[in-house]
Amino acid sequence: MGTLSVDWVASKKLAAKRAVELGKPWVLDPVGCGATPVRTAACLDMLACRPTVVRGNASEVMALQAAAVAAAGGGGGGGPGPAGRVRGVDSTAASTDAVEAARLLARQYGCVVAVSGAVDYVTDGSRLVAVRNGEELLTSVTAAGCSLTALIAAFVAAAPGQALLATAHAFAVFGLAAQEGLRLAPRPGPGSLRVGLLDCLHLMDQATVAGGALVEELTPGS
Ligand SMILES: Nc1ncnc2c1ncn2[C@@H]1O[C@H](COP(=O)(O)OP(=O)(O)OP(=O)(O)O)[C@@H](O)[C@H]1O
Numbered sequence: 001m002g003t004l005s006v007d008w009v010a011s012k013k014l015a016a017k018r019a020v021e022l023g024k025p026w027v028l029d030p031v032g033c034g035a036t037p038v039r040t041a042a043c044l045d046m047l048a049c050r051p052t053v054v055r056g057n058a059s060e061v062m063a064l065q066a067a068a069v070a071a072a073g074g075g076g077g078g079g080p081g082p083a084g085r086v087r088g089v090d091s092t093a094a095s096t097d098a099v100e101a102a103r104l105l106a107r108q109y110g111c112v113v114a115v116s117g118a119v120d121y122v123t124d125g126s127r128l129v130a131v132r133n134g135e136e137l138l139t140s141v142t143a144a145g146c147s148l149t150a151l152i153a154a155f156v157a158a159a160p161g162q163a164l165l166a167t168a169h170a171f172a173v174f175g176l177a178a179q180e181g182l183r184l185a186p187r188p189g190p191g192s193l194r195v196g197l198l199d200c201l202h203l204m205d206q207a208t209v210a211g212g213a214l215v216e217e218l219t220p221g222s
C-alpha cells in the first residue's frame with residue numbers, strides 16, 4: 001500500500017485494473033490495514049481490484065478479512081478482535097491465529113492469501129501450505145515484509161498458474177537467504193542482516209533451495 005496520497009491511491013488502482021485486463025498477476029500488501037480507518041478503506045478498495053495474492057502479517061490479514069466481511073454486509077464489522085489489533089505496521093498476533101481469516105478471505109475473493117510470521121501460511125481457500133524457513137531478526141528490518149511481497153510477485157509472475165506454490169516457495173527462498181545472510185554477517189544485527197539478505201538472495205542457487213526449503217502441505221487428506 002505504501003503512501004496513501006490521493007494520486008498514489010488512484011495510480012495503484014489504475015495499475016491493478018490494467019494488470020487484471022492484461023491477465024497479469026499482481027500482489028496486494030495491505031500495509032497497516034486496521035491501523036487507521038483510512039488505511040483499512042484503501043486496502044479494501046485495492047482488494048476489490050482482484051489481486052492474485054494478498055500477503056500480510058497476522059494483524060493485517062485479520063483486519064482485512066473483518067473489513068471485507070463488513071463491506072459485504074455480513075456480521076463481524078466490529079473489527080478484528082483483540083488478537084488481531086494492529087499497532088502501526090507490526091503484527092500483534094501470531095500467524096497461526098490468522099489462518100482461518102486467511103482461508104475465508106481467499107474464498108471470498110478467489111485469491112491466494114499468505115500470512116507471514118514465525119510460521120508462514122499460504123492458502124487458496126481450500127489448500128493450506130506452511131513454510132518454516134523464518135528468521136526472527138527479520139522483524140527488526142524495516143520493510144522486510146514489503147521486500148518479501150515483491151519476491152512473491154516475481155515468483156507468481158514466473159508461474160502464474162501456480163500462485164499457491166509459487167508464493168510458498170518465495171517465502172522459503174526469502175527465509176533461506178535471511179538465514180544464510182545472518183550466518184555470514186560480520187555482526188548478528190538487523191543492519192548486517194539487511195545487507196546479507198540482499199547478497200544471499202542474489203547468490204541463491206537451486207541446491208540451497210532443494211536442500212533447505214521447509215514447505216509442507218497441511219491440507220486435510222493431502
Ligand atoms: N516470529 C518470527 N520468527 C521467524 N521469522 C519471522 C517471524 N516473524 C516474521 N518472520 C519472517 O519475517 C519476514 C517478514 O514478515 P513480517 O511478518 O515481519 O512482515 P511485515 O510485518 O509485513 O513486515 P514489514 O512491516 O517490515 O514490511 C517473513 O519472511 C517471515 O517469515
Ligand SMILES: Cc1ncsc1CCO
Pocket residue numbers: 001002003031032089142143145146
Ligand atoms: C510502506 C513502507 N514504507 C517503509 S516500510 C513500509 C512497509 C512496512 O510494512
